[in-house]
Amino acid sequence: MKTALLRPLLEAAAVLLLVLGAARWVTGLFSKRTHLYRATAARQLRLLFxxxxxxxxxxxxxxAVAVGEQAASAFEWALTGGFVLFTLLLGGPAALLHLRYWALNHATTLVFQPTENVFEVYEAGQRVPFARRDVARVERVTCRARRTFWAKYDYLRLHLVDGRVITLTSLLTELEPLAIFLRSVPTERRSARWCWV
Known part of the structure; x- marks a missing residue:
């Protein structure tokens, strides 16, 4: 009974993914490259998948273990607990980083077009007033742990001459092109095992 219901649902999901992927590819051929970066659902899914x-x-x-037909033994509970703990250690830090980055940048919009020398940051629809010359230094932090689920989470902090700090996270976009754009500004590069801001 379960497989009779599950198979059509999986087939429908596969067809839907194929159609959506093809539609995105076709629209990507005819659309202009955007220079506006936000915490979109697609970007979040790419990081959190x-x-x-x-x-x-x-x-x-x-x-499955708790409501099984037979009561689980202590050994089965120990194996289940170990597996749950392992997956929490594997995916939990990335989920925490994602929530932290979302709290920092969910209302942030980055307008970045290096060929036109355009670099603007908007918070809740309001432009953050600064120019490139107002950036005193840049702090670029990347993840040292390359083979983890949280390896793609990194951030860039712009320290302005008036003391303000603007934090841009990888939830918006890849940050390396922005760091290259700001290469004339003194930059402190460091890596951490876990890029908590």
């Missing part, structure tokens, strides 16, 4: 998959796989074991 593997952590959420790991957390879903790990946490789905708990109900």
């Amino acid at each position: 593997w952590p959420l998959l790991a957390l879903g796989a790990g946490l789905s074991v708990l109900p």
Whole structure:
């Protein structure tokens, strides 16, 4: 009974993904490259796909063991607990970083077009008043742990001459082109195991 219902749902999901992927590819051929960067759903899904998959796989074991037809033994509970703990350690840090970055940049819009020398930051629709010459130094932090789910989470902090600090996270876009654009500004580059802001 379960497989009779599950198979058509999986087939429909596969067809839907194929159609959406083809539509995105076709529209990408005819659209102009955007220079406006926000925390879009597509960008968030790209960053969160593997952590959420790991957390879903790990946490789905708990109900299966808890409401099984037979009572689970202590050994089965220990294995389940170990697997859940492992998946929490695997996907949990990326989910926490994502929530932190979203809290920092969910209302941020970055307008960046290096060929036109355009670099503007908007917070909640209001332009943050600064020019490139107002940036005293740049702090670029990347993740040292390359083979983890949180490796793509990094940030860039702009320290302005008036003391303000603007934080731009990888939730908006890839930050390396922006760091290259600001190469004339003194830049402090460092790497951390976990890029918490």
